[in-house]
Amino acid sequence: MSKIKSVADLKMRRDKLRSASETLINATEPDSAIQVKVSMATCGIASGAKTVMEFFMEQLDRRNVVAVVTQTGCMGYCYAEPTIEVKLPGQEPVVFGFVDLKRADQIIEKYIKTGELVDGIIPVNYQTIDLKE
Amino acid sequence: MSKYSMHLLVCGGTGCHAAESDAIVCNLRDELEAKGLLDSVQVILTGCFGFCEKGPIVKVMPDNTFYVQVKPEDAQTIVEEHVIKGRKVNRLLYKDPLTKEAVSDSKHMVFYKKQMRIALRNCGFINPENIDEYIARDGYQALGKVLTEMSPEETIKLVKDSGQRGRGGGGFSTGLKWELARKNVSDEKYVVCNADEGDPGAFMDRSVLEGDPHSVLEAMAICGYSIGASDGLIYIRAEYPLAIERLKIAIGQAREYGLLGDNIFGTGFSFDITLRYGAGAFVCGEETALIHSMEGLRGEPTVKPPFPAESGYRNKPTNVNNVETFASIPAIILKGARWYSSIGTEKSKGTKVFALAGKINNVGLIEVPMGTTLREVIFEIGGGIRNVKKFKGVQTGGPSGGCLTEKHLDTPIDFDNLIAAGSMMGSGAMIVLDEDDCMVSMAKFFLEFTVEESCGKCAPCRIGNKRLHELLGQICEGKGSLADLDRLKNMSLVIKDTSLCGLGQTSPNPVLSMMDNFREEYVAHVTHKKCPAGQCKSLMEYIINLDNCVGCTACARVCPVNAITGERKEVHLINSATCIKCGACMEKCKFDAIYIS
Numbered sequence: 001m002s003k004i005k006s007v008a009d010l011k012m013r014r015d016k017l018r019s020a021s022e023t024l025i026n027a028t029e030p031d032s033a034i035q036v037k038v039s040m041a042t043c044g045i046a047s048g049a050k051t052v053m054e055f056f057m058e059q060l061d062r063r064n065v066v067a068v069v070t071q072t073g074c075m076g077y078c079y080a081e082p083t084i085e086v087k088l089p090g091q092e093p094v095v096f097g098f099v100d101l102k103r104a105d106q107i108i109e110k111y112i113k114t115g116e117l118v119d120g121i122i123p124v125n126y127q128t129i130d131l132k133e
Numbered sequence: 134m135s136k137y138s139m140h141l142l143v144c145g146g147t148g149c150h151a152a153e154s155d156a157i158v159c160n161l162r163d164e165l166e167a168k169g170l171l172d173s174v175q176v177i178l179t180g181c182f183g184f185c186e187k188g189p190i191v192k193v194m195p196d197n198t199f200y201v202q203v204k205p206e207d208a209q210t211i212v213e214e215h216v217i218k219g220r221k222v223n224r225l226l227y228k229d230p231l232t233k234e235a236v237s238d239s240k241h242m243v244f245y246k247k248q249m250r251i252a253l254r255n256c257g258f259i260n261p262e263n264i265d266e267y268i269a270r271d272g273y274q275a276l277g278k279v280l281t282e283m284s285p286e287e288t289i290k291l292v293k294d295s296g297q298r299g300r301g302g303g304g305f306s307t308g309l310k311w312e313l314a315r316k317n318v319s320d321e322k323y324v325v326c327n328a329d330e331g332d333p334g335a336f337m338d339r340s341v342l343e344g345d346p347h348s349v350l351e352a353m354a355i356c357g358y359s360i361g362a363s364d365g366l367i368y369i370r371a372e373y374p375l376a377i378e379r380l381k382i383a384i385g386q387a388r389e390y391g392l393l394g395d396n397i398f399g400t401g402f403s404f405d406i407t408l409r410y411g412a413g414a415f416v417c418g419e420e421t422a423l424i425h426s427m428e429g430l431r432g433e434p435t436v437k438p439p440f441p442a443e444s445g446y447r448n449k450p451t452n453v454n455n456v457e458t459f460a461s462i463p464a465i466i467l468k469g470a471r472w473y474s475s476i477g478t479e480k481s482k483g484t485k486v487f488a489l490a491g492k493i494n495n496v497g498l499i500e501v502p503m504g505t506t507l508r509e510v511i512f513e514i515g516g517g518i519r520n521v522k523k524f525k526g527v528q529t530g531g532p533s534g535g536c537l538t539e540k541h542l543d544t545p546i547d548f549d550n551l552i553a554a555g556s557m558m559g560s561g562a563m564i565v566l567d568e569d570d571c572m573v574s575m576a577k578f579f580l581e582f583t584v585e586e587s588c589g590k591c592a593p594c595r596i597g598n599k600r601l602h603e604l605l606g607q608i609c610e611g612k613g614s615l616a617d618l619d620r621l622k623n624m625s626l627v628i629k630d631t632s633l634c635g636l637g638q639t640s641p642n643p644v645l646s647m648m649d650n651f652r653e654e655y656v657a658h659v660t661h662k663k664c665p666a667g668q669c670k671s672l673m674e675y676i677i678n679l680d681n682c683v684g685c686t687a688c689a690r691v692c693p694v695n696a697i698t699g700e701r702k703e704v705h706l707i708n709s710a711t712c713i714k715c716g717a718c719m720e721k722c723k724f725d726a727i728y729i730s
Contacts, residue, residue: 003389003390003391004273004390004391004392004398005391005398005399006398006399007274007277007278007280007281007398009398010268010273010274010277010398011274011277013268014268014269014271014272014274017265017266017268017269018269037257037258037260039257041339041340041343041344041375042336042339042343042373042375042376043336045375070260070263071260071261071262072256072257072258072259072260072261072344073255073256073257073258073259073261073340073343073344073345074256074257074340074343074344074498075256075257076253076256076257076340076497076498076499077180077495077497078496078497078498079494079495079496079497080180085257097180115137116137116175117137117140117142117175117177118177119145119177119178119179120179120180121142121177121179121180122179122180122181123142123144123179123180123181123182123192125182125247125248125514126247126248126249126250126499126500127248127249127250128249128250128253128254128258129249129250129251129254129464129468131254131270131271131274131463131464131467131468132271
């Protein structure tokens with residue numbers, strides 16, 4: 001990747017990244033892909049998040065579901081690790097806690113494939129600031 | 134895509150009393166089935182909404198209706214009115230405590246504004262190993278702004294005006310610290326990030342570094358520009374391998390993009406960051422000890438002044454800030470001093486990250502505006518006390534802080550209020566205690582930590598804490614006297630007054646505040662030789678209930694020290710002098726004949 005030479009360059013890069021939703025799953029613009037984020041901080045990994053993430057990558061592929069699986073940091077729900085966030089196109093993201101392989105399987109079969117919710121949803125109870133100028 | 138057009142989310146958090154939630158789910162499903170709607174409306178149990186005070190809670194999606202204090206018999210009304218007729222059930226809606234008006238959309242509820250994430254803005258949102266995701270979230274824009282639009286003085290003024298105080302514990306003004314470091318003229322200066330998070334129950338800094346390392350790198354560069362430094366160092370304990378790994382990746386990516394290194398954004402400003410590993414000593418969180426450790430010397434503190442701003446790393450002016458302090462800086466720069474200072478209380482601005490641990494339902498990481506009360510943190514966001522036990526206290530500030538009790542629940546949390554209440558902010562660990570926790574044992578537990586972590590340089594801390602710990606041990610064993618309580622207090626005050634650094638100056642705080650707030654419990658230990666919480670083994674006595682004992686001999690056979698005597702089919706007896714209080718007999722007894730006094 002080439003160096004960022006100026007602030008204008010950085011802004012251009014940011015705007016480009018925001019619209020490039022396929023490679024960049026966190027772009028705030030509406031995007032078409034199904035996104036699965038696995039909370040992979042020390043606490044999550046210790047509770048088995050790595051296995052869960054591998055399961056999603058492998059199984060989504062095997063079950064012909066086009067989705068982007070990425071890791072992220074601590075979501076703050078340490079009591080419910082491993083936690084994941086699933087965002088279906090055009091919908092609010094949903095956070096699931098206590099995700100073992102059995103629940104991961106349910107999430108793929110029910111929520112991701114049919115939009116049917118499964119147990120273990122963690123209601124999000126915070127607001128995050130937006131730095132956008 | 135979904136076959137369901139509506140979802141009813143029922144809170145299944147422990148706080149919402151699982152039994153009742155189950156009944157609500159059951160009734161809702163029955164009602165829906167009766168109306169033939171089970172195929173289009175789904176009922177689901179969720180985790181804690183963190184609003185337990187008003188539970189049980191039912192949320193209707195997609196219209197975000199938030200029903201509070203729902204009873205199983207309300208199921209019919211919800212289905213008939215809301216689901217079928219599309220009319221919200223007014224009496225079940227949450228009423229805004231100020232306006233008394235019903236809030237129909239949960240997005241407008243004050244409750245959802247209780248947590249506000251500034252330092253954690255990207256944690257759990259971006260991939261920490263991908264700099265592009267950080268850039269897409271306006272990453273490095275703040276650095277760009279200071280380098281091209283602001284002078285170092287203007288930057289410092291902005292940080293000063295924001296009112297931010299250091300998140301590492303002391304609460305010193307960040308802007309002022311930067312100003313002092315800027316004023317000292319030197320050919321070299323250093324920016325140090327203190328990532329030596331060491332108090333029990335604290336994991337805020339680790340989470341920030343693991344979830345959003347670039348925010349810290351960006352802020353360090355901003356600080357470097359402000360004070361006139363081109364070298365940054367992150368002092369991190371080797372016990373945080375994942376945080377180190379992610380920092381390395383982040384530093385590598387930032388260098389590759391030219392966001393660290395020479396001539397950043399073509400402005401001529403150069404800044405680079407290296408990592409320094411600590412061996413995990415608590416005292417190295419103290420800035421002078423930290424600097425010595427980085428220099429390859431023993432991690433021991435030295436007297437201030439000189440402050441690091443005058444003579445720090447390699448005797449050059451050095452600015453040390455904590456991880457969370459840095460993580461908020463880019464947001465402060467982009468959104469302005471006025472915005473930041475509008476959040477929080479008069480003297481403590483912005484938000485604070487807390488790590489909730491101990492006997493609380495929602496153990497986790499939260500970020501709330503300064504001035505939020507303990508009650509809101511523990512009983513709303515934290516979901517209350519585990520296993521429906523009674524709240525007893527909360528230790529804030531780790532082993533340097535104090536224990537707050539029920540009477541402090543409605544105190545707004547900020548730097549000054551916590552000190553006034555006999556505790557301190559510290560780094561933000563909150564260890565919640567319930568009725569089963571013994572306050573003498575807790576004080577002993579925290580002292581055990583300080584005794585272990587004292588560097589040994591000064592006598593009050595090295596010897597005094599050891600003596601304090603011994604005294605507490607004796608009290609726990611029933612060998613204390615009322616005079617010992619005075620001795621504890623006097624010694625604590627001497628240690629506080631005469632210790633060299635923050636470790637010793639604060640280490641007796643748990644003892645002092647617990648003795649203050651739970652005096653009767655300490656008195657019970659020394660005068661009645663009883664532990665009201667039933668935690669101190671030496672003060673427990675296992676007794677056989679004469680009415681229940683059938684003389685089966687099971688207890689006598691399992692006793693490892695042969696403390697139980699008695700003939701077959703006759704009442705048995707425990708010799709408390711021999712008994713080691715292992716509890717094996719009680720576990721074995723099938724007739725509930727053994728109890729603890």
